[in-house]
Amino acid sequence: MLDIDDLVTTYGPVRALDGLSLWTQDASITAVLGPNGAGKTTLLRTISGLAKPTSGRVRFDDTDITGWSPDRIVRMGLAHVPENGGVITELTVAENLRLGGLWRRDKAGVSASMTQVLELFPPLVTRLKSQASTLSGGERQMLAIGRALMSKPRMLLLDEPSLGLAPGVTLQIMRVLEELRDWDELTVLLVEQNARSALSIADRGYVLSLGRVVAVEEAEGLLADDRLRHAYLGM
Known part of the structure; x- marks a missing residue:
């Protein structure tokens, strides 16, 4: 690869x-x-x-x-999640996620990617309308990875x-990476x-x-x- x-x-x-x-x-x-x-x-x-x-x-x-x-x-x-995630704090969680798939033209595929991200990171489900600035550090990292996944890399x-x-949040993120490797x-x-x-x-x-x-x-x-x-x- x-x-x-x-x-x-x-x-x-x-x-x-x-x-x-x-x-x-x-x-x-x-x-x-x-x-x-x-x-x-x-x-x-x-x-x-x-x-x-x-x-x-x-x-x-x-x-x-x-x-x-x-x-x-x-x-x-090929998608890159930089150190500290680089989410746009002035935008909502949903807006950050949509930004990750902005260049894609397959609307059904973008919707499927959004569903997948929210399944991988359940804490984001209730925060979709919240500004990214209000998220915890773990939620921001989830959002950063989710935004990258929206580009379907x-x-x-x-x-x-x-x-x-x-440590608990780190473990959750590592498990998600294993799942993405093994299943996707x-x-x-x-x-x-x-x-x-x-x-x-x-x-x-x-x-x-x-x-x-x-x-x-x-x-x-x-x-x-x-x-x-x-x-x-x-x-």
Whole structure:
């Protein structure tokens, strides 16, 4: 589904991504882990077109999307939920959700997506007419993921979905991601500081440090590797 080859992204003299290569399987959850400053957020921003790479290649579903605009990438079926969700607080929950499917012309499909989102995130059902500014942190994260799902993506990029959330809400979101993988065959690239939570649902994991991949392994193997856990994952 996603194939990244020798990707370099810079901010001035800083190489946030330094020759990074990564790939994901269809209908899988791939965790991207590492300390602050490892390049995790830059990776997602580069994939989704929010940051332009200096060199390297991003291929999605056998199409080279390197340097494409974010809206064109979304139409290809790749949706990005940034850190802290990025919901528009002045809009209602329903308006935020409709915004996610704004470019779609299949009204029946948009309605079906709305139904699916509300089934996945029941707390949003009673908040549809509420401004997003009134939501709790967990509800905002649910809304952000739901808005991304409204575009009917084949792949979801998630940046720190558990940040600042209570353990119970984090568990609920992780279960939703598992359900989307197992039943809807959605592919997920999950950036997380909470390594244990991410690896509990991931099929595979990459560990980054200073913009490079320092380890890649099945999730169970990363959890069992004491050296990696202590050196890079804070576990």
